Amino acid sequence: MRRLKATISYDGTLFAGYQVQPGERTVQLELENVLTKMHKGEKVKVTASGRTDARVHATGQVIHFDTTLAIPVERYKKALNVQLPRDIRVLEVEEMDNGFHARYSVSGKRYRYIWSCEEEQSPFRRHYAVEANGLKPDVAKMEEAAQYIIGTHDFTCFCAANTSVVDKVRTVHSLSFSWHGEELHMVIEGNGFLYNMVRIIAGTIWEVGIGKREAKEMKEIIASMDRGRAGKTAPAHGLYLEKVFY
Amino acid sequence: MRRLKATISYDGTLFAGYQVQPGERTVQLELENVLTKMHKGEKVKVTASGRTDARVHATGQVIHFDTTLAIPVERYKKALNVQLPRDIRVLEVEEMDNGFHARYSVSGKRYRYIWSCEEEQSPFRRHYAVEANGLKPDVAKMEEAAQYIIGTHDFTCFCAANTSVVDKVRTVHSLSFSWHGEELHMVIEGNGFLYNMVRIIAGTIWEVGIGKREAKEMKEIIASMDRGRAGKTAPAHGLYLEKVFY
Structure with missing residues (x-):
């Protein structure tokens, strides 16, 4: 058995997300179907760095699986x-030692979020x-708000309320903005992200950008540990899982 | 009645082309549905510069329609x-005099064709x-082939065989190539294009690029006035109607 990392x-447009769900088209299902066919019907399980929701994209998701094939x-x-x-x-397949695990070996991730501002x-x-919708955000204010998020915090305020994870302390290493034509990109890197964390940060910081909130509110929101204080969860289709670090 | 140009x-991905066809989702149908609703059920006819096929895109298609609304x-x-x-x-709406016609007033068009070469x-x-499919075309050869196409010719060889148009003489003003990252763009401008002409030119010139034909064959192909001598019709989803000139 060889362990391969891919x-x-x-x-994400036509997927009900990454993870297998009965009756739904998912990325994991498509991967496992192809691998199982290649292994002549022997079921191959694929493990990803983490799941992504319906309509969320990936440019650098990482998976692992074990193979008996001599390819x-x-x-x-x-x-x-x-x-x-x-x-x-x-995009790439590498042979790893058996200690490698696409999910447990993760040391960090990078996501990108994109808004069209034309x-x-x-x-x-x-x-x-x-x-x-034609709104032009004030990126300087979004950058100011980002300074409150960067660092190690309990991010309960930016986590979907229905999560079972207990420890909600995470470290955001960087959070920056850049224009690509009339599209605004937010890039966030951290040691781990809670469920919906990037989309809730995007939704909240967007409200700062369009003047619905003050940048300094971010400090109180984080301290409150209250999801209700943060902004809306930004739509799924603006989000890209860009890189997984090991 | 005011005549508006839009x-x-x-x-084009989810359209069965521009023109209304029974039971199909087309661009014209969607436009006429919205305009007819705006005109409180009074049927509004939309006229385009020309049709585009299923899965062909447009970044600068032009239409006209007459409106009784005071908007x-x-x-x-x-x-x-x-x-x-x-x-x-x-993208834009302009008021025109009643002599303007989206199709009959056309003096030329520009199309773009895109190949992914990563x-x-x-x-x-x-x-x-x-x-x-990982092929890297020789663009210098494609540019050489383009020189035989530029100019005024009977383009029967580059016209779908099932066309009823009699006069197949058209003028190609320019035909050029440029790299955008690992994508190769072909841009062609002319006074008019026959049915499938851009896609057949793209398919034929691509065969020159990948070494299946010599650039100088282009001269014989045009002179033959035989569709069978030209290359395959390139796929629809690489084609963009970019600009209509009046």
Whole structure:
């Protein structure tokens, strides 16, 4: 048995998320179907760095699986891509020692969130960036708000209320903004993220950008440990899992 | 009655083309539905510069229609976009005199054709560029082939065989190539294009790029006036109607 690590990209538009759910088309299901077929029906389990929700994209999700096939690692990528649907692509396959685990070995992640700020969003971007309805955010204020988020905090305020995780302390290493034409990108890196954390941060910091909140409120919101104090969860289709660090 | 000209963009992925066809979702149908609703049920006919096929995109299609509504021209764009599906966007609305006709007044068009030449096409580009399957074309050869196409010719060889148009003489003003990252763009401008002409040119010139044909064959192909001598019709989803000239 060899343990393989694969870096994959997917367009989340037509998936009910990463994780297998009965009756739904998911990324995990498509990966396991192809691998199981390649292994002549022997069920292959795929483990990811973490799940992503419906319509969330990935440009650098990481998975691992164990294989009994003799396919050389450098040919595995092609072998998978030939059979996978076109909205999932394998970018790289590496052989790891058996101690590697796509989820437990994670040391950090990077996400990107994209807003379209042109007057009318291009029809080609409707699944890939969130329309700002012509609003032009004040990025300096969003950067000011980001300073309260960077660091080690209990992020209960930015976590979906229905989560079972007990320890909600995480470290955000960086949180920055950049314009790409008329699209605003937020890039956030940290040692781990709670359920919906990036989308709630995006939703809250956006409200700062458009003048609905003051940047300094961020401090009180974090201290409150109250999800109700933070802003809306920003839409799923603006979010990209970009890199997983090990 | 005022005659309005609108410049529109659409993502062709989920359309059975521009023109109304019974039982199909088309761009014209969506436009006429919204306009007819705005006109309280009075049927509004929309005329485009020409049709586009299923899955072909537009970043600068032009339409005209006549309206009895008192909406100021500068508000018409918003009024339409609020009701249109998100894969069609109105970019501009202008008031014209009644002599303007979106189709008969056309003096030329510009199309773009896009190939993805990275080793594996990004899942985000699968509907928007044609995968080159890792082939790297020789663009200098494609540029050489383009020189035979530029000019005024009978383009029967590059016209779908089932067309009823009699005069197949057209003028191609320019035909050029440029790299955008790992995507190759072909931009073609002319006074008019026959049915499937851009896609057949793209398919034929691509075969020159990947070494399946010589650039100089282009001269014989055009002289032959034989569709069978030209290459394959390139896939629809790589094609964009970019600008209509009046």
